[in-house]
Amino acid sequence: MKRRTKTVAVAAAILLTLGAGGVAVASGDHSPAPAAVSEAAALTGTAKLYRPAGDDITFSFDAHLAGADRQDPMKATGTFRFSHYKGDWGGYAKVKVDCLTTGGKVAVVSGVVVETDVKEFKKARVGVTVHDDPAGDRLGYTWMTADPQKDKVPPCISGAPFEKVEEGTGDFKVLPWEFVYPTE
Numbered sequence: 001m002k003r004r005t006k007t008v009a010v011a012a013a014i015l016l017t018l019g020a021g022g023v024a025v026a027s028g029d030h031s032p033a034p035a036a037v038s039e040a041a042a043l044t045g046t047a048k049l050y051r052p053a054g055d056d057i058t059f060s061f062d063a064h065l066a067g068a069d070r071q072d073p074m075k076a077t078g079t080f081r082f083s084h085y086k087g088d089w090g091g092y093a094k095v096k097v098d099c100l101t102t103g104g105k106v107a108v109v110s111g112v113v114v115e116t117d118v119k120e121f122k123k124a125r126v127g128v129t130v131h132d133d134p135a136g137d138r139l140g141y142t143w144m145t146a147d148p149q150k151d152k153v154p155p156c157i158s159g160a161p162f163e164k165v166e167e168g169t170g171d172f173k174v175l176p177w178e179f180v181y182p183t184e
Contacts, residue, residue: 040070041100043080043107043130045172047137047165055086059128059139061172063097063109070180074155076100080109080128082141091118095126099156102177105132108158127158130172137170139163 042064049057061080069075076097083092095111102108110127126143138161142153 038067039064039175040067041065041102041177042175043100043102043109043172047170047172049139050164050166055084057084058082061109063100065100065177073101074099080111092116093118093121101156102174104176105174107174108156110153110155110157125153127153129158129161130174131161132172132174137165137172139165
């Protein structure tokens with residue numbers, strides 16, 4: 001489709017211009033989970049980034065770390081998606097989670113793109129950071145390098161959460177991971 005081709009080129013150009021930063025909103029009760037919870041960590045929800053120029057940039061997460069895998073964040077499972085559209089151009093990506101770490105109201109998730117209409121994103125690893133802040137959620141991302149296929153992003157790495165989420169769109173929930181200290 002012409003729109004998709006044009007969309008991919010524009011999305012790649014815009015994301016390259018933006019650099020390695022992004023924003024999303026998180027909300028909800030983020031108090032420590034009871035010990036009986038079967039998950040060690042989780043990041044769920046959807047939000048749209050704030051863009052006064054009218055861009056439609058959305059992030060959705062469904063990432064989990066089982067309680068049995070508490071000590072190995074690279075055993076996380078799930079997916080996340082992001083898209084960037086404006087007018088008749090844009091693009092999207094679906095990512096298979098390969099790492100999830102959380103601490104308090106902050107989550108860092110990474111994964112490999114398994115579906116996209118942006119050529120440069122195919123099979124690239126990307127990372128996203130979400131800060132669930134009652135004063136206004138934020139999101140950051142890492143993936144745009146000179147060559148996403150060559151310059152690989154390591155697992156569990158992402159940028160600082162400096163972008164704002166559009167008011168009223170954030171429903172992110174971060175289940176904070178709690179480190180279990182070994183006893184002697």
